[in-house]
Amino acid sequence: MKWLGRLAIAVAAVGGVAAVYLGLVSGALPVDVGVGRRTRRLGPQTVDIAAPREVVFDVIAQPYLSRSTRAMREKVRVLERGSDMVLAAHFTPIAAGRLTATTVETVRFTRPQRVDFRLVRGPVPTVVESFQLDEHGAGTRLVYEGELGTDGWALGERWGHAVAARWEATVAASLSTIKAEAERRAARR
Template structure:
């Protein structure tokens, strides 16, 4: 193949590589896109669950990977970059596509003991995410509520992307909440 067909094939292959690389970079958080134009905000959650454990224990389970000594499994998911007295900067790793791609988000995590943990996205697949875990003491344990918002740019195209990201994001949070519930209830039984 020579001449014009060869150039067309080369351009097509190059364009496909750029699109595939851009998509992988966007999904993984390696290529954050924050244009500040046409921002669409959508809610995350709320997700609510009852934990049969005191609020202090639930708070400690949430805070441990950030403020204390993380388990080996948690060290694979959460890497603290910088630690302060009530806030950390942490990278969160989420496997995607059967583990072939790892999405890495960087977030600030602020702790208001014992009732609240706030997250703010610094780098990730969308330009804006703020979230909170709210803990309320109840007679038979703790009410744990997750809520937040996710923002994307570029109007309708961004809103479409936000729906895709939000579905995965909320599923990851649901998994984290289930693990918090299980560990807090295990500690409370001891």
């Protein structure tokens, strides 16, 4: 009978570790203890877009400042809106679409040259990012840069590298979508 008790403890421990991992990955269990903080750079990622800067800015700002498409509502939900800043939840499919990571971020708009993001809740304690929009010839150069921070010294740093890889891939996909939509709008003008 002792083996049954040990098995129950082992199953509970594995279940607990799995629950913590899923909580971290999905953003449901944010951990911000401020001990052993490590930061790493995100980006830069640069995209040249054949569209005026104002058009690119409008494409980025639309899901936050005006009506968004049904597809965008599945990715972004504005929780609170101010004159130049919103609090928004972002939903990202993970684990081959079986789970959804939810991050909550403030998004600040400086028309037409900049959009700043600051993580409020997510898989790591801190992320600060920006989209810088500069006129580039007849089009726009969009530069993404940021910083991601984790707690827990070396273990947190390893977690940060895993999160950053997925984070930057998600940003790259967003930049590709922004480029396509801005160029489509510019061509219609």
